[in-house]
Amino acid sequence: MEVMKNAQMKEYSNMKVGGIAKELIFVEEKNELKEIIDTRKNIFILGNGTNTLIYDGNLDISFVSLKKLQKISVEEKNKNFDLVRVESGLDLDDLIKFMEENNYTGLENITGIPGSVGGLVNMNGGAYGTEIFDCIEEVEVCKNDGKIEKIKTKDLHFKYRTTEIKENRWIVISALFKFKFGFDHAASEDKREQRKVKHPLDLPNLGSTFKNPKGKFAARLISDAGLKGYQVGGARISEKHPNFVTNVGNATFNDVISVIEHVKEVVFEKFNIELNTEIIILK
Structure with a gap:
């Protein structure tokens, strides 16, 4: 892991607001999370900083970034769908690009949402009638005791813009997506353009x-x-x-x-x- 002391969190916020943090830790392997949990008291998981307003004074917080966890792997191929494991640090834009390259469908409507896969899974992010959990079969999380566990979607509680993961402050490590085939280029580009026109980007x-x-x-x-x-x-x-x-x-x-x-x-x-x-x- 990489540890940055007295980190200026304004630089890691999409709002460009934030103070000086005790430390900012960049996780390089998921097994490092247990050590972090065991040795720190006040931890906050920072995604892309796209939906977190950070206090601009001194912050007695150990911020943890999973940005370096960006692997994508196809775990199972089937006639009508593939199962794809995606680590939480990957940008949604990169996941949409991967879907397009591999002709996967299901998340075109959330194209252009700024954020990481882990952040969107944590809050069940979505737009235009689509939620990220529409395509998720399983989520790999690190629980509060540092134990890493894979939980089937059917065993997870989630609803509009929140999840059991968020409420329990578990850490999203990866998600297993079930992608059918037939990427909708028109829908994806339409949502991207709508964001450019309607949002103050x-x-x-x-x-x-x-x-x-x-x-x-x-x-x-x-x-x-x-x-x-x-x-x-x-x-x-x-x-x-x-x-x-x-x-x-x-x-x-x-x-x-x-x-x-x-x-x-x-x-x-x-x-x-x-x-x-x-x-x-x-x-």
Whole structure:
């Protein structure tokens, strides 16, 4: 493993907000996780930093990155599907590229989501009616005692934007995907283009800030509440996609929190609907 002391976490956040961490550990072999768990008290698994708002003061936290775990292997070939093991540090973009190259189908609708495979598995990430668990047969996790275990999807609890893995703070090591054949190039490119058009990808952000309430869209509620462009310090509600909080210039942790709390308050006052954050807030 590689250990970086006093790491500047702003550099590892897609929001470009974050303070100085006790250490940042880059795992090179999955068996190193037990040693980390046994020797550290306050651990946080950092994916691509695309959905975590990190406090910008001193952080007595050992951040752990699985970015170096990026292997893909075909474990079983069948007439109608293949079983493919994917390690958690791989970017989703790289998985979609692998699917395209091998004519696999099932995840085209989530093309363009910024994040690692492990991060998306942890939260059951998805978009446009597709969730990553739609194609997962088994997840390999490291539990809180350092034991590594493979759990069948049928034995895991998961729902919209959360999983038993996230709730128990287990670490995703890999996932076994069941891919049928027939990659849909048009659908994949369509979703990628829609993200470019609809999302403020030119500014630091953490993706969708709030979960969609049942039967509603958070972005529509925020827009209807007149909050597009609402700004505190360097943090602003995007005019392009109001469920995104963007960093328009040196936003602080408190700037972002202030925007989030204001949105929650106004939406509740106007529509009697409580918005819950989709992003992780780490302090």
